[in-house]
Amino acid sequence: MSDALKIHDLKPAPGAHKKKVRKGRGEASKGKTSGRGTKGTKARNTVPVGFEGGQMPLIRRIPKLKGFKNPNRVEFQVVNLDKLAELYPQGGEVTAEDLAAKGAVRANRPVKILGTGDISVAVTVKVNAFSGSAKEKIVAAGGTAEQV
Structure with a gap:
């Protein structure tokens, strides 16, 4: 049993330990x-x-x-009420996708309705945000304003 590996025979592989310069x-x-x-x-x-x-x-x-620049700022695409009245003269349902299809906004970005101008037809608007005056004018015209 002279070939057995002994603990005093163990040494690191050649080149594994280099001296510090x-x-x-x-x-x-x-x-x-x-x-x-x-x-x-x-x-x-x-x-x-x-x-x-x-x-x-x-x-x-x-x-x-x-x-500084706020990294969490949400930048809305704005649509005014006069533009809504122009795009939907008969009224109906308005969504962000519809507005994008009609070219009023770009797709897949948050939309906000602002209160510039007047609207006389009843529209159901489902977008991300509304200004206070826009909400009032839509409801006064017999429509609804839903935030999604």
């Missing part, structure tokens, strides 16, 4: 310039983060405070 510890290893080349700012010490060689850095070129 000790820079700047004498000429035998990476001594002298320690891989930094010769002279200049980068050889002597660290260059500040964002340093652009004396050019005005980006962080100072851009404006400091000018509001």
Whole structure:
């Protein structure tokens, strides 16, 4: 049983363990310039983060405070009541898909009805949002305003 593997015979695979390079510890290893080349700012010490060689850095070129953009903003496509009256002279049911088919809005985007103009026919409007005045005018004309 002399061929059995003993714990003191175990060793890592060749090339699995490399010695760490000790820079700047004498000429035998990476001594002298320690891989930094010769002279200049980068050889002597660290260059500040964002340093652009004396050019005005980006962080100072851009404006400091000018509001912000709300990432959760919902941008509605608006349709006024006078446009609704023009598109539906006989009344009927109005949906966002119908409006997109008639070319008043683009498909698959939220639609809001605003109260500019008047409507005299009864329409059932089913869209994403209404202004207060638009809702009042639609109901006054005998129609309904449903939010989807």
